[in-house]
Amino acid sequence: MADTVYRVHEFAERAGVTVRALHHYDRLGLLTPARRSEGGYRLYTDRDLARLEQIVVLKFLGLPLKEIGRVLRDQASLPEALRTQVRVLGDRRRQLDQAIFAIAEAERSLRANGEPDSTLLRQIIKEIEMQTNNEWTRQYYSDEAKAKVEERKKLWTPELQAEVSKAWADLCADVEAALKDDEDPAAPRAQALAARWRKLLEGFTGGDPEIQRGLNRMWADQQNWPADARQKYAINPEIQDFIMRAFQAGAAKA
């Protein structure tokens, strides 16, 4: 039961923080050591360790030290503080995602068009503008669909986006090949392409018919898209046509 006491160095090591941090917490009154030695040395106990662990965790969650102090003084305020924190963290993450996405898309776009790296910065600027100016897409969705799209956006990550972008590019390439071979839209190979198409669409709509309707309206109105969007998202009309015929052939069979 001899309550072991630690001096800063040892204590810091145990908790995985630096001595300087402990000094800092002490001065802020966030973690005052149990007592001092005659010479003025800080002496910590296991109870201090428990408190420090809480501090470390709350720091991991991104709470500022002041907030941590408040929370530890009044534990009842923790749930509310965390709710706010979840929102803050979510916002930060969305910003990060936007940045990551902008870089990735700009690079992809340059490669796809065979442009040199020297235009990279310009391309990124365009990317970011398009991200912030996507208001025009909203006009095609019903209020209900808008809400659903927002919901689905939350499940969305740069990595996922990268996968999907690639999948579309591959699919388009394959369809183009089928076009060159004069493939019959009703043939099994074309039907397989149509199935891939449907699946990718479903990845976006989540199978929701409201969203699907919005998408249909949007695609039907391509000539009214902003120029930059048209340049980026527009799909070769022949490809579109081929897929449409494949869809019809599939529907006719069923």
Place this chain on the structure above:
Amino acid sequence: MADTVYRVHEFAERAGVTVRALHHYDRLGLLTPARRSEGGYRLYTDRDLARLEQIVVLKFLGLPLKEIGRVLRDQASLPEALRTQVRVLGDRRRQLDQAIFAIAEAERSLRANGEPDSTLLRQIIKEIEMQTNNEWTRQYYSDEAKAKVEERKKLWTPELQAEVSKAWADLCADVEAALKDDEDPAAPRAQALAARWRKLLEGFTGGDPEIQRGLNRMWADQQNWPADARQKYAINPEIQDFIMRAFQAGAAKA
């Protein structure tokens, strides 16, 4: 062609930054106004605006001002700088995800066990410990599977995790109901449950057989899991048994 000149305030508004920021950039030598008026006023031109836009974009991508200075001085260094930045942003995002996930899971866990909020902090600590001490799961996977699991982790978000957690909880509840009704594992309703089970598993494995094998090994060894993991992930043996029988019944039919 009269090159319009702007004074700080107007210029700042045009670019969506503060006057103070412009002063700051000026002193850093990051953006020096084209010239000064006789009275010493900063006078900016449209060329300055173009440069400022680049600065703003690079800041959006999270580059420190020093780095921005370097990149603008030597545009060729941009691609390399961005590659590094993508890694940095990715790391930051993973940390955010961990924090968000820890909070969400801790709250979910408390609700599920009907425990009070007062243990929230303790629960979060446990969550984080489990996140960092997931080394034990690695022993069940082949090297190949380990790599694949790491790959799939990148596609993983707190929101997705929340969805999946809920889906499992719902499914388990439904299976439990089927158990109470003494449902036949071969009956269509039980088969539907088995299908949902398979689908959720596939969400984790991504359909990869290597990962699936690792998972199987892991589940077969439940008695050797660390205590906290067992408490959190263990599934009612009766539920497991029911699903297994449903799988067998399905396989027998096919």
Place this chain on the structure above:
DNA sequence: GGAACCTTAACGCAGCGTCAGCGTAT
């Protein structure tokens, strides 16, 4: 008494926000 620890004080960092005190343009 020397090595290994401890103390406080103070500056540094990034990216500005925010006065303060004083000119300038109209």
Place this chain on the structure above:
DNA sequence: AATACGCTGACGCTGCGTTAAGGTTC
């Protein structure tokens, strides 16, 4: 001559890292 801007310091904030100059412990 009042009002609206502009200028240059200079300190503040966050969470410590990093010396520096000097005491304590064994």
